[in-house]
Amino acid sequence: MAWFKWRHLILFFSVVGLMVWSIGVTEFDVRKFSQFNNMIDFLSNWFPLNISVLPTMLKASLVTLGMAFLGSFVGLLLALPISLLAAKNTAGPFYGSARVGLSFVRSIPEIVLGLMFLTIVGPGPFAATIAIIVHNASVLSKLIAELIEAADKGPQEAMKAVGARPLTGALFSVFPQIWPNVLSHYFYRFEVAIRTSLMLGLVGGGGIGQQLFVHFKTFQYSTVAVDVMLIMIIVIVVDFLGSRVRQYVM
Amino acid sequence: MSCNEALLTVENASVRYQNAESYALDHVSLTFQRGEFVCILGKTGAGKSTFIRTLNGLQSLTEGEIVYNSRSFQTLDREGLRRQRRSMGMIFQHHQLIPRLTVLQNVYTGLFGSRSTIRNLAGLFNESEKKLARDVIEQVELLPHLNKRVDLLSGGQRQRVGIARALAQSPDIFLGDEPVASLDPGTANRIFQLIHRLHEERNLLTIINVHDVKLAKRYASRIVALKEGRVVFDDRPEALTEEIEDMLYEL
Ligand SMILES: Nc1ncnc2c1ncn2[C@@H]1O[C@H](COP(=O)(O)OP(=O)(O)O)[C@@H](O)[C@H]1O
Ligand SMILES: [Mg+2]
Numbered sequence: 001m002a003w004f005k006w007r008h009l010i011l012f013f014s015v016v017g018l019m020v021w022s023i024g025v026t027e028f029d030v031r032k033f034s035q036f037n038n039m040i041d042f043l044s045n046w047f048p049l050n051i052s053v054l055p056t057m058l059k060a061s062l063v064t065l066g067m068a069f070l071g072s073f074v075g076l077l078l079a080l081p082i083s084l085l086a087a088k089n090t091a092g093p094f095y096g097s098a099r100v101g102l103s104f105v106r107s108i109p110e111i112v113l114g115l116m117f118l119t120i121v122g123p124g125p126f127a128a129t130i131a132i133i134v135h136n137a138s139v140l141s142k143l144i145a146e147l148i149e150a151a152d153k154g155p156q157e158a159m160k161a162v163g164a165r166p167l168t169g170a171l172f173s174v175f176p177q178i179w180p181n182v183l184s185h186y187f188y189r190f191e192v193a194i195r196t197s198l199m200l201g202l203v204g205g206g207g208i209g210q211q212l213f214v215h216f217k218t219f220q221y222s223t224v225a226v227d228v229m230l231i232m233i234i235v236i237v238v239d240f241l242g243s244r245v246r247q248y249v250m
Numbered sequence: 251m252s253c254n255e256a257l258l259t260v261e262n263a264s265v266r267y268q269n270a271e272s273y274a275l276d277h278v279s280l281t282f283q284r285g286e287f288v289c290i291l292g293k294t295g296a297g298k299s300t301f302i303r304t305l306n307g308l309q310s311l312t313e314g315e316i317v318y319n320s321r322s323f324q325t326l327d328r329e330g331l332r333r334q335r336r337s338m339g340m341i342f343q344h345h346q347l348i349p350r351l352t353v354l355q356n357v358y359t360g361l362f363g364s365r366s367t368i369r370n371l372a373g374l375f376n377e378s379e380k381k382l383a384r385d386v387i388e389q390v391e392l393l394p395h396l397n398k399r400v401d402l403l404s405g406g407q408r409q410r411v412g413i414a415r416a417l418a419q420s421p422d423i424f425l426g427d428e429p430v431a432s433l434d435p436g437t438a439n440r441i442f443q444l445i446h447r448l449h450e451e452r453n454l455l456t457i458i459n460v461h462d463v464k465l466a467k468r469y470a471s472r473i474v475a476l477k478e479g480r481v482v483f484d485d486r487p488e489a490l491t492e493e494i495e496d497m498l499y500e501l
Contacts, residue, residue: 156347161306162419163336163363170371172359176350
């Protein structure tokens with residue numbers, strides 16, 4: 001009996017093989033950092049910060065926040081009824097089709113949704129917001145459906161026993177139980193939506209993401225620095241608020 | 251027990267769970283009248299829960315028939331069954347209240363069966379419904395805790411909320427699935443006392459599963475004992491001898 005299992009040795013060499021292959025396709029080569037001066041050159045262009053653009057960029061940041069909030073919140077509003085159709089215990093005959101439909105929508109990356117809506121409604125925050133709504137509605141529907149399925153069966157049976165209609169029974173016996181978890185999921189999705197709306201900005205979805213992209217392409221590095229700073233502040237503040245809110249609602 | 255017409259009749263009722271090789275409820279026939287306080291005895295797995303759940307259609311029958319108010323459950327659709335259930339209040343072992351809602355809100359859910367979906371979802375209650383809810387909460391002595399969240403109450407208090415919810419249905423029948431099994435003996439006795447008092451005041455038919463023989467003997471007007479899904483005893487409490495008890499619990 002060896003101190004290792006042959007099976008593990010095979011696994012080990014497979015993982016090594018996978019790493020070698022990945023290094024190849026990603027052109028992974030730390031020697032490329034040897035021109036370190038380029039990096040310093042590049043970063044030195046960032047300073048001094050171009051403070052004059054701050055008011056405009058603040059406005060753009062608020063657009064990003066707005067996209068993320070509206071996108072995730074409307075997504076939540078849509079997800080609440082949809083999730084009832086996607087949970088085994090409340091869906092009835094809709095379960096299968098709802099699940100398949102949601103998986104399909106969820107499998108479309110947000111960036112693809114963004115590009116799609118940008119071509120349909122034209123560039124700008126509206127297209128990006130719609131993309132975030134669609135994506136979040138599908139993700140939150142699945143998450144909430146799972147909460148509904150895991151909810152304590154006792155109150156649901158009690159509602160059946162008092163003769164409540166199925167919809168009334170489901171809403172009253174399930175939602176009060178899962179509400180804190182729903183909010184917690186929502187705030188996490190809001191945080192993610194901030195990052196998504198930045199990304200969608202890069203492809204023409206407006207907000208601070210789009211500004212960053214434009215400034216970068218036109219070599220205005222001292223303005224890029226302001227954009228990056230604002231983005232970091234937004235992400236940190238929203239992460240912080242999100243974790244506080246999630247603590248609070250539990 | 252002056253009127254001899256049956257309120258609830260169980261005929262040849264059998265339940266066989268999926269993939270089970272034997273019946274959980276094995277051709278049970280019983281007749282219940284208004285005013286009876288029936289305790290169902292039997293060891294764990296005897297089929298007590300299965301039986302009580304067939305009485306309001308939470309569990310459907312594999313064979314046989316339940317007749318309530320001269321209507322057979324087997325002929326009813328889902329809506330018809332729902333209407334029948336409205337007058338059957340059920341109390342559960344784990345009370346099965348809705349957490350995070352208050353005592354009053356939980357008691358209001360007892361009215362849901364007889365109101366429109368819109369009014370339920372909007373939380374609209376008229377004066378007589380408000381009064382009814384307060385009255386039943388008063389009857390279980392929880393008026394001081396009216397607006398307290400039920401998850402903050404003690405076990406005995408929660409069970410009394412469960413009773414108030416059942417009372418809010420203005421039931422003809424009380425069903426209980428081991429409603430005192432998780433309570434200490436003193437609290438259990440007080441809960442039984444309360445159920446018995448309400449039973450008398452309202453002239454109900456009460457059918458309760460219980461594993462404490464003493465409680466059954468103290469309060470029941472009739473004891474039915476199940477063993478392996480079959481009725482092995484059905485008589486007045488005085489007739490329950492020690493030999494029968496030993497046989498029931500395999501002592
Ligand atoms: N949902 C179920 N699925 C399969 N078997 C069950 C189910 N519920 C109960 N049983 C079985 O049916 C029998 C009777 O159970 P139950 O009615 O819960 O008895 P009791 O309440 O007297 O303890 C037991 O053998 C139990 O294992
Ligand atoms: Mg049981």
